[in-house]
Amino acid sequence: MDCKKAQDLILTDYIDQEASFSVQESVRAHLASCEKCRAFEQEVRAHASEDLRNAGHIEPPAEVWNRIRDAIGQEQRPSGVPAYVDHMFDFLRESFFARRPAYAFATAFTVMLAAIAVWGLPMRRQMLARDYLVQKTSFMIALNSPANGETDAAADFNTAIEEYLF
Amino acid sequence: MEDIPRDLIEQAQAGDIGAFERIYKAASAMVYSVALRVTNSRPDAEEVTQDVFIKIHRSLKDFEFRSSFKTWAYRITVNTALNACRKISRQETGRQDFDTVIDSQAASVDTRGQIGHAEELDRAKAELDLRLARLNPDQRACIILREIEGLKYEEIAKALGININTVRSRLKRARLAMIEDAGSRGD
């Protein structure tokens, strides 16, 4: 084996342990007798291979999952359902996340509006919309489950008006 | 990255958002790290991560377990990241972003490797930053999948949709550029 062939293999299959046993052996035999290629192997390992192996993984910021979850929620709207139903749900979801009793009014009002809006649709679309509302609601319940890591602190009464009303 | 258990994928296929979140938790560090290192930019890496999981969710129902979930996830990740690179070429600001994210998230780096303390982490960070940023995105993707993700040539070929000899030639060129770069910096 000549130096060029040996160095080609050192840059790829040899260092990555992809070569067959006999090829690995011939490279090793060449390295045993060639100082230049031994130095080359050291250089490749130090600057283009082993130096990268401890790089590890980095966690994405938490808001990335929140955006994915929101986008998935948006995508689940079937084509027969008008977009305003989604907008109402966005509002509803925010009320859920805020978890303030004063928003309970707004939430109830939105559900009523959604129901009325769906009532006005033709029968086939009504069915679609009804399934969709059920899906969306369970999706939001899932978002609000304790697995989400939220505490109940947000549910405390925070403002005077809330204390007055509830 | 460990492969995802089949029953968890099946639960997510059935529409269980909690199961999908568990898949996200198991795979997101891999997706984000590959995206960050390929694009060299934190905002791009976040966007790629987001796109990858939306794509995974969208096509999950068609996933038939013919390949492993891991291979599939690498393929979507690396292709989405490379497309982002092609769209946006802002290497310099990107490199600053990369520094920032490595610094701010140093504590959350997977320490199952041998990185023990701050100086070693800084050294590893500097090496990654300098050496990887000078490669072209295709070469960078190959060396990341090989050295950081530990994929075999065949898996890299599948992830990138190229043949094994192209994997070899990209790795060869990437490594030659990296040792040349190290030589020119005098170490």
Ligand SMILES: [Zn+2]
């Ligand atoms: Zn030689």
